[in-house]
Amino acid sequence: MNPTASDTNEHHTSPGWDYSPAPERTPVELDESYGLFIDGAFRAPKSRKRFDSINPATEQTLASVAEGGAKDVDDAVQAAKAAQGPWARLKPSERAKYLYRIARRIQERARELAVLESMDGGKPIKESRDVDLPLAAQHFFYHAGWADKLAYAFPGRTPRPLGVCGQIIPWNFPLLMAAWKLAPALACGNTCVLKPAETTSLTALKLAEILREIDLPPGVVNIVTGAGETGAALAGHPDVKKIAFTGSTEVGKVLARSAAGTGKRLTLELGGKSPNIIFADAAIDQAVEGIVSSIWFNQGHVCCAGSRLFVEESIVDEVVDKLRHRMQSLRVGDPLDKNTDVGAINSAEQLRTIERYVDAGEHEGAIMHEVSADPLPTKGFWHRPCFFTGVQPSHLIAREEIFGPVLSVMTFRTPEEALTRANNTPYGLAAGIWTNTGAKIFEIARKLDAGVVWCNTYNKFDAASPFGGFKESGFGREGGRHGLKSYVKF
Numbered sequence: 241m242n243p244t245a246s247d248t249n250e251h252h253t254s255p256g257w258d259y260s261p262a263p264e265r266t267p268v269e270l271d272e273s274y275g276l277f278i279d280g281a282f283r284a285p286k287s288r289k290r291f292d293s294i295n296p297a298t299e300q301t302l303a304s305v306a307e308g309g310a311k312d313v314d315d316a317v318q319a320a321k322a323a324q325g326p327w328a329r330l331k332p333s334e335r336a337k338y339l340y341r342i343a344r345r346i347q348e349r350a351r352e353l354a355v356l357e358s359m360d361g362g363k364p365i366k367e368s369r370d371v372d373l374p375l376a377a378q379h380f381f382y383h384a385g386w387a388d389k390l391a392y393a394f395p396g397r398t399p400r401p402l403g404v405c406g407q408i409i410p411w412n413f414p415l416l417m418a419a420w421k422l423a424p425a426l427a428c429g430n431t432c433v434l435k436p437a438e439t440t441s442l443t444a445l446k447l448a449e450i451l452r453e454i455d456l457p458p459g460v461v462n463i464v465t466g467a468g469e470t471g472a473a474l475a476g477h478p479d480v481k482k483i484a485f486t487g488s489t490e491v492g493k494v495l496a497r498s499a500a501g502t503g504k505r506l507t508l509e510l511g512g513k514s515p516n517i518i519f520a521d522a523a524i525d526q527a528v529e530g531i532v533s534s535i536w537f538n539q540g541h542v543c544c545a546g547s548r549l550f551v552e553e554s555i556v557d558e559v560v561d562k563l564r565h566r567m568q569s570l571r572v573g574d575p576l577d578k579n580t581d582v583g584a585i586n587s588a589e590q591l592r593t594i595e596r597y598v599d600a601g602e603h604e605g606a607i608m609h610e611v612s613a614d615p616l617p618t619k620g621f622w623h624r625p626c627f628f629t630g631v632q633p634s635h636l637i638a639r640e641e642i643f644g645p646v647l648s649v650m651t652f653r654t655p656e657e658a659l660t661r662a663n664n665t666p667y668g669l670a671a672g673i674w675t676n677t678g679a680k681i682f683e684i685a686r687k688l689d690a691g692v693v694w695c696n697t698y699n700k701f702d703a704a705s706p707f708g709g710f711k712e713s714g715f716g717r718e719g720g721r722h723g724l725k726s727y728v729k730f
């Protein structure tokens with residue numbers, strides 16, 4: 241399959257001169273249809289059900305994917321259960337070698353995987369190539385390092401694996417989320433059944449190919465594609481000892497209810513309505529660039545997207561002008577073009593959700609600012625980056641997660657007011673502070689209800705650094721020593 245399929249979408253909304261198209265042309269080999277990866281081999285689903293995975297930039301079908309039913313999920317869990325004892329008894333340094341091999345193979349196939357990630361999910365190649373793939377490899381490298389050092393991670397205690405882990409992931413960072421979930425679980429001696437999101441199964445299936453290439457023992461990782469029902473069957477399976485979920489707060493709550501009283505371990509990484517706070521003494525250009533990348537890159541399909549912006553009142557006009565100016569130069573279009581900043585919205589459904597919120601914002605009286613240059617491509621799912629001013633805290637667009645390239649700009653007069661307004665949300669995933677005053681950074685960061693606080697930067701990730709939320713953003717941490725703790729018992 242050649243990625244030039246999206247060549248029809250060479251529209252960009254940048255004014256002035258235009259760039260020549262710079263499509264990424266690394267070829268991706270795709271089968272016409274994929275089975276479920278169970279016990280080390282691809283097999284047809286007993287459910288006999290399938291669905292298509294499409295390219296959201298072109299609406300073309302990429303491959304047919306199996307929809308795992310309850311019996312398929314049970315087969316996967318039984319394979320994982322049978323493999324778990326031997327995997328846990330393997331010399332830890334041997335377990336590490338498998339993780340290193342996965343990491344190396346991801347690096348070797350990085351360009352192909354990045355292209356596929358952009359084709360299947362709509363995100364710009366710039367991001368899948370420079371963020372998703374390097375971090376996915378890093379998570380396996382990092383956790384390979386822990387596999388034979390767990391006693392040092394938990395001094396004086398004897399960490400033991402939990403058993404079979406059921407892992408359910410979303411569509412915004414498909415391969416990276418698979419790496420976040422699988423790497424720590426495997427390092428600690430658990431085995432896994434992973435369920436990718438229904439719109440982005442393909443890189444997980446390529447990962448299954450990699451697991452075969454590196455001779456991972458059968459059953460240690462099983463990949464069952466499907467939608468919500470498949471996920472529910474996995475989460476409800478009595479032999480699953482731990483559920484790790486990233487996705488909507490709505491489904492997170494369903495899982496919390498179904499796991500209650502079963503003895504299953506649960507970690508949830510849910511949504512957010514993360515604030516960025518810009519003080520008048522900040523380096524404004526740097527702050528604006530940070531805001532732009534925090535909400536508009538990757539179409540705002542980021543759980544920690546900086547979707548609420550609080551600007552100190554004395555500089556609001558300057559910030560809004562600069563935001564508008566910078567927004568004009570963002571390039572919306574073909575995800576496989578190396579110059580693209582904003583790609584396709586992941587699905588028709590997600591596009592409808594975003595449009596509903598934008599309509600609500602205008603209806604409630606906020607003022608919408610967007611670039612209106614070239615028309616968007618006629619095929620595929622697209623939304624221009626935009627922002628709202630005149631936003632009240634009671635407005636829907638200020639309260640609910642939109643998961644799209646939509647920013648709400650609000651103002652404040654004192655640090656206390658900034659803090660109160662930033663914390664006035666049911667979520668608590670991330671936050672950003674922009675100021676030249678170190679003391680203010682420490683003071684505000686300490687008081688923000690957020691799992692991650694970035695200062696004079698945003699969206700910086702590292703496998704060694706724990707990530708996760710408070711309140712309705714979920715519980716449990718992924719990454720670092722904190723993340724390992726979710727995959728062991730003592």
Ligand code: NAI
Binds near residue numbers: 436489492494509543
């Ligand atoms: P979702 O929560 O429905 O999907 C996430 C994963 O959960 C997918 O793999 C899905 O198949 C699975 N799933 C769905 N229902 C399930 C159930 N009853 N039991 C077990 N697994 C189930 O999210 P969706 O519908 O794709 O997006 C809706 C909203 O969720 C977005 O608009 C956004 O606000 C938020 N979201 C947050 C993400 C994050 O990173 N925190 C990622 C994706 C979406």
Ligand code: MG
Binds near residue numbers: 294295296359360
């Ligand atoms: Mg797709």
